[in-house]
Amino acid sequence: MDLVRKTFELVSIPSPTGQEQALCDHVQGWACDLGLPARRVGQNLILAPPARKDRPVVGLFGHLDTVPPSPEQPLKIEEGRIYGCGASDMKAGLALMMAATEERDRQGCDLVVVFYAGEEGPDQGNGLREVLDLLPDLDLAVILEPTDNRVEAGCLGGIHARVVVEGRRAHSARPWQGQNAIYRAMPLLERLRDRPRRKYVVDGLEFFEVMSATMAHTSNAANVVPDRFELNVNVRFGPGRTERDALEELREVVGDLGRIEVTDSCQSGAVCLDHPLLREWIRLRELELRPKQAFTDLARLTARGIPAINFGPGDPARAHQAVEWVDESAVREGYRLLSSLLRDVCRAAPL
Numbered sequence: 001m002d003l004v005r006k007t008f009e010l011v012s013i014p015s016p017t018g019q020e021q022a023l024c025d026h027v028q029g030w031a032c033d034l035g036l037p038a039r040r041v042g043q044n045l046i047l048a049p050p051a052r053k054d055r056p057v058v059g060l061f062g063h064l065d066t067v068p069p070s071p072e073q074p075l076k077i078e079e080g081r082i083y084g085c086g087a088s089d090m091k092a093g094l095a096l097m098m099a100a101t102e103e104r105d106r107q108g109c110d111l112v113v114v115f116y117a118g119e120e121g122p123d124q125g126n127g128l129r130e131v132l133d134l135l136p137d138l139d140l141a142v143i144l145e146p147t148d149n150r151v152e153a154g155c156l157g158g159i160h161a162r163v164v165v166e167g168r169r170a171h172s173a174r175p176w177q178g179q180n181a182i183y184r185a186m187p188l189l190e191r192l193r194d195r196p197r198r199k200y201v202v203d204g205l206e207f208f209e210v211m212s213a214t215m216a217h218t219s220n221a222a223n224v225v226p227d228r229f230e231l232n233v234n235v236r237f238g239p240g241r242t243e244r245d246a247l248e249e250l251r252e253v254v255g256d257l258g259r260i261e262v263t264d265s266c267q268s269g270a271v272c273l274d275h276p277l278l279r280e281w282i283r284l285r286e287l288e289l290r291p292k293q294a295f296t297d298l299a300r301l302t303a304r305g306i307p308a309i310n311f312g313p314g315d316p317a318r319a320h321q322a323v324e325w326v327d328e329s330a331v332r333e334g335y336r337l338l339s340s341l342l343r344d345v346c347r348a349a350p351l
Contacts, residue, residue, distance in 0.1 A: 003095050003096070003099060003331045003332055003335055004077065004082060004328045004331060004332075006095040006098060006099070007082050007091055007092045007095040007326065007331055008082050008084070010023070010026075010094055010095060011075065011082065011083075011084025011085065011086055011087050011091050012075060012084065013026055014066075014069065014085070015065050016065060016066055016067065016068045016069065016085075016120075017065040017066070017067070017068075017119075017120045017121040017125070018118075018121065018125075020043040020064045020065050020117040020118075021043055023064050024043040024044070024045060024064055024115070024117065027045055027094075027098075027115050028040060028045055030098065031045070031047055031101075034101070034102065036049065037049070039134065041127075041130050041131050041134070042117065042127060042130060043064065043116075043117035043118075043127060044115065044116040044127040044128070044131050045114070045116075046112070046113075046114050046131055046134060046135065047101060047111075047112070047113040047114075048112045048113075048135070048136055049104070049110070049111075051110040051136060052110055055108060055109050055110060055346065055347075055349075056108075056109040056110070056139040056277065056346045056349055057109065057110045057111075057112060057136065057138050057139050057140075058109045058112070058138065058139065058140050058341075058346065059111075059114060059135065059140070059141040059142070059301075060096075060097045060100060060101075060111060060112070060113045060114070060141075060142055060144060061116070061128070061142070061143045061144065061301075062090055062093050062094045062097050062114070062115055062116075062144045063090060063116055063117070063118070063119030063127075063128075063297075064094070064116065064117050064127075065119055065120050065121070066085050066086035066089065066091075066120065067085070067086075067089075067120050067320050068085075069085035070085070070321075070322040070323070072323055073322065073323060073324060074323065077328075080327060080328050080329065081325040081326065082327075082328060082331070083323070083325045084324065084325075085324055086324065087324050087326040088146045088315055088316075088321075088324050088325065088326045089145070089318075089319035089320065089324070090144055090145055090146055090312055090314055090319075092146075092312065092314050092330070092334070093144025093145065093146065093313065094115065094144065095331065096144055096331070096334055096335050097113050097115070099335055100113075100335075100338060100339070100342055101113050103339075106343060107342045107343055107346065108342065108343050108344065108345070108346035108347025108348070108349070109139075109342055109346035109347075111342070112136060112138060114131060114135070116128045116130075116131060119297060122264055123264050123265065123266050124264075132300060132304065138301075138306050139277070139307075140275060140277050140278070140306075140307050140308070141301045141306050141307065141308035141309075142308070142310075142311050142338070142341075143297055143298050143301075143308060143309070143310050143311070143312075144311065144312040145292075145310045145311075145314075146312045146313070146314025146316045146318070147290070147310050147311055147314075148313075148314070148315045148316065148330070149311070149312075149313055149330060149333055149334050150287065150288040150289070150290050150311070151273075151278070151288070151289050151290070151309050151310070151311055152289075152292040152310040152311070153203070153271045153272065153273050153289060153290070153291060153292065153309055153310075154202060154205065154239040154269050154271035154272075154291055154298070155239070155268060155269035155292040155294060155295050155296045155298045155299055156209075156236045156237060156238060156268055156292065156293060156294055156295055157236070157238075157239075157241065157242070157246070157265075157266055157267045157268030157269075157295065157299060158234060158236045158237070158246070158265070158266055158295050159234070159235050159243055159246050159247060159250070159262055159264070159265040159266075160214075160232060160233070160234050160262070160263045160264040160265070161232070161233050161235070161247070161250055161260050161261060161262050161263060162230055162231070162232060162260070162261045162263050163188070163230070163232075163233055163254055163259070163260055163261075164228060164229070164230055164231075164258055164261070165181050165185040165188065165229045165230075165231070165257055165258040166181055166228055166229075166258075166259075167179040167181030167182075167184050167225070167226060167228070168225075168227055169220070169224060169225060169226070169227035170225040171223065171224065171225070172222075172224060172225055173223070175225050178227070179225075180225050180226060181218065181226045181228050181229035182218065182226060182229050184229070184257065185231060185257065185258070187257060188231070188253070188254060188257045189213060189231075192211060192212065192213045192233065192253070193213075195210075195211055197209065197210050198210075200237075200238035200241075202238060202240060202271045202291070203271045203273055203274075205271060205290070205291035206291060207238040207239065207291045207293060208236075208293060209235075209236060209237050209238055209241075210235075211233060211234070211235045211236075211249070211250065211253065212233070212234050213231055213232070213233055214232050214233070214234050215230075215231070216229070216230065216231045216232070217229075218230070232263075233250060235247075235249065236295075237268060238268060239268045239269060239270055239271050240268065240270070241268060242267070242268075243262075243265045243266075243267060247260070247262060266295050266299060267299045267300075268295075268299055269292070269296065269298040269300075269301075269302045269303075269308070270303075271291075272302060272307035272308060272309065273289065273309075275307040276349070277341070277345055277346065277349055278307070278309060280345050280348075280349075281340065281341045281345045284340065284345065285337055287337070292310050294316075296310050298310055311334075311337075311338065312334065313326060313330045313331045313333065313334030313335075314326050314330070315327075315330070
């Protein structure tokens with residue numbers, strides 16, 4: 001497979017969250033051309049040929065959707081780069097999944113390949129939730145999120161919470177008759193501003209737990225002292241800690257200044273670097289290890305006891321940028337490294 005051509009083909013099919021059907025149809029057609037049975041659930045696809053039972057079963061996972069494209073985003077191949085929305089996050093990774101599937105007869109493992117929708121949107125719309133119960137048993141999972149061809153272990157969990165600070169409405173010409181909810185929220189904003197990141201170490205990897213105000217608004221007219229100020233606070237927490245832990249910490253910060261309503265949450269993902277296949281692959285290829293300082297669907301897999309890592313050719317720094325691109329050389333190197341796991345390491349693995 002021409003990995004560059006395949007990546008460009010994928011980024012040429014727009015697939016912002018909620019609009020994945022065209023890309024899902026394309027991938028399903030590709031699977032049918034290969035003669036592979038593809039189970040489709042909504043805009044999610046599972047490719048799981050019958051396992052041989054005498055070798056490891058490895059799952060490859062990638063989301064079909066992207067964030068909405070920027071008006072500035074070009075679509076082209078130029079000077080060794082593939083430009084397009086989702087090029088880094090994560091259509092280059094999808095191209096690797098497709099290439100590995102096309103070379104399935106050369107692998108030292110049985111492949112289960114999952115393409116799913118809705119990863120970039122709210123947790124409730126994540127397509128992986130719809131298909132997890134349909135998967136066969138896996139010995140190892142690789143999530144092809146952008147990691148710049150490094151192994152990123154674990155992942156942060158997070159909650160989004162609406163914090164409502166209340167005041168008393170008044171005419172803006174007579175503000176002393178009311179209580180401005182924005183001003184009442186200032187101590188909370190200062191607490192969040194001054195709160196340092198906190199190091200959290202797991203198996204030698206340094207994660208940072210943070211709490212950030214990300215959105216704020218009132219819903220009053222311009223000449224009205226607001227009686228309600230809403231703040232979205234995002235809390236990120238490390239592997240081994242829970243959504244409940246994060247909520248309790250947020251309550252301590254907010255105190256009696258506001259009312260808290262959790263609007264979205266996701267669990268943290270476990271660090272799985274002690275898996276024998278991973279240990280050998282990392283040793284053999286001298287791969288760089290990093291913590292995943294973000295959330296990925298690795299958390300859903302490790303919560304079910306499936307050892308998993310993040311590994312993909314995209315550069316995380318390019319993800320969601322106004323001008324997104326991926327290096328051709330990174331795509332080719334990513335496939336070389338992934339193939340060494342699927343072929344050499346898995347073939348040599350004791351059963």
